[in-house]
Amino acid sequence: MPLRLLLILGALSAFGPLAIDFYLPAFPAMAHAFASDVEHVQLSLAVYFVGLAIGQLIYGPLADRFGRRPPLLVGVLLFALASLACALATSLEWLIVARFVQALGGCAGMVVTRAVVRDLCDPIASAKVFSQLMLVMGIAPILAPLAGGLLLGSLGWQSIFVCLALFAALCLLAVALWLPETLSREAAPAPLRGALGEYRRLLGDRPFIGHALTGGLSIAGMFAYIAGSPFVFIELYGVAPAHYGWLFGSNAAGFILAAQVNAWLVARHGPGHWLRRLVWFYLGCGLALLSLAMAQPPALWPLLLPLFGCIASLGVLLPNATACAMAGQGRHAGSASALLGSLQFAIAASAAALVGALHDGTAWPMAAVICGCGVLATLASRLTYRVERRARPS
Known part of the structure; x- marks a missing residue:
């Protein structure tokens, strides 16, 4: 794929x-600006998650009907305008509505990116490209809070959303x-009225659903880690907030490194081969983490090694699960990408909520959810492999 x-x-x-x-570092400042508290400002994050889950289901059929570019251009423009609306917000209610619209625009890039890769690449090449795109997923959580903190200290919280609007304008x-x-026009465009039928077809596509669940349950472990690690690291084991970023960054570095190694591995055995094997490694690290947490x-250090293994293995599991799920979807790749993203995001958000619901003042809830995700991801992977093996011609 060309570099540009x-x-x-x-x-x-x-x-x-x-x-x-x-904008995570800006929560206290925004709470003060809106005469509220951090807990209520966090609603703007929750509503963004809801917008991502809903919006992806909308863009999929649009991308299959009108092509990849038109829905993407509309979505990026909507994101830019909503980002400006966030910067101009004079009340928390205004901000929450603007964040929901921002999510509806931003998820266009997520859906269309996967569809474009599927349009241009075979499964092995797709896995390589998705592995390279994992750099963004690994680096952004490290750099974004640092950049947000710098902007907050010098220009105020509104500047964060202005920068998001400028970024969206450059992308546009x-x-x-x-x-x-990239959508081929050789076949007739997929009609919008068939969107629900296409989603029903995909839900009945057992290999697609199996790979989507494997990836979704795997990434759910990362969301559980994101939700639980601030308490475990800072409050339970006394890590200084300034040092938390270094621990978080080291796990992200493992994720990035594994993703780049995966781009080399899939050229030898294909994404399905490594997906089936690395999911067992993820499960083993999850079991070790749960045993130690119980x-x-x-001290914190015994938990860090299996936790690092869990997060790093996602650099292999996520791109390969995505490539396997998208394989064979053809001109319906937009709908497949949308359903894939919505399923994975819904599972991951549920895992993060479960960590909070199980909170008992120990590391056990985070470890238990990560381990449970590993068990279910391994089961989904094994069942999917059996379905695919039975479907092969003898």
Whole structure:
């Protein structure tokens, strides 16, 4: 894939992480500005998650009917305008509504990026490209809060959303100038009235659903880690808030490294081969993490090694599960990408909520949810492999 196209797709993939992580340091300042508290400001994050889950289901059929470019251009423009609305918000209610609209625009990049990769690449090449795009998912959570903190200290919280709007404007220009239409026009466009039928077909596609669940349950472990690690690291084991970023960053570095190694591995055995094997490694690390958490060690370091293994293995599991799920979807790749993203995001958000619901003042809830995700992901992977093996001609 040409470098320029890869850079555009990487930028489009960054909408989600940037809009989530960029403004996290500004929560206290925003709470003060709106005469509220941090807990209520967090609603603007929750509503963004809801918008992502809903919006992806809308863009999928649009991308299959009208092509990849038109829905993407509309979505990026909507994200830019909603980001400006967030910067101009005079009340928390205004901000929450603007964040929901921002999510509806931002998820266009997530859906269309996967569809474009599927249009242009076979499963092995797709896995390589998705592995390269994992750089964005790994780097953005490290750099976004740092950049947000710098902007907050110098220009105020509104500047964060102005920067998101400028970023979206640059992406809009890049898409308009350099992103070609990748949907083949050889076949008739998919009618919008068939969208629900297409989603029903995909839900009945057992290999697709199996790979989607494997990836979704795997990434749910990361969401459980994101939800639980601030308490475990800072409050339970006394890690200084300034040092938390270094621990978080080291796990993200493992994720990035594994993703780049995966781009080399899939050329030898294909994404399905490594997906089936690395899911067992993820499960083993999850079991080790749960065992150690139940022992309640007096120091944090025993938990760090299996936790690092869990997060790093996602650099292999996520791109390969995506490539396997998208394989064979053809001109319905937009709908497949949308359902894939919505399923994975719904599972991951549920895992993060479960960590909070199980909170008992120990590391056990985080470890238990991560381990449970590993068990279910391994089961989904094994069942999917059996379905695919039975479907092969003898």
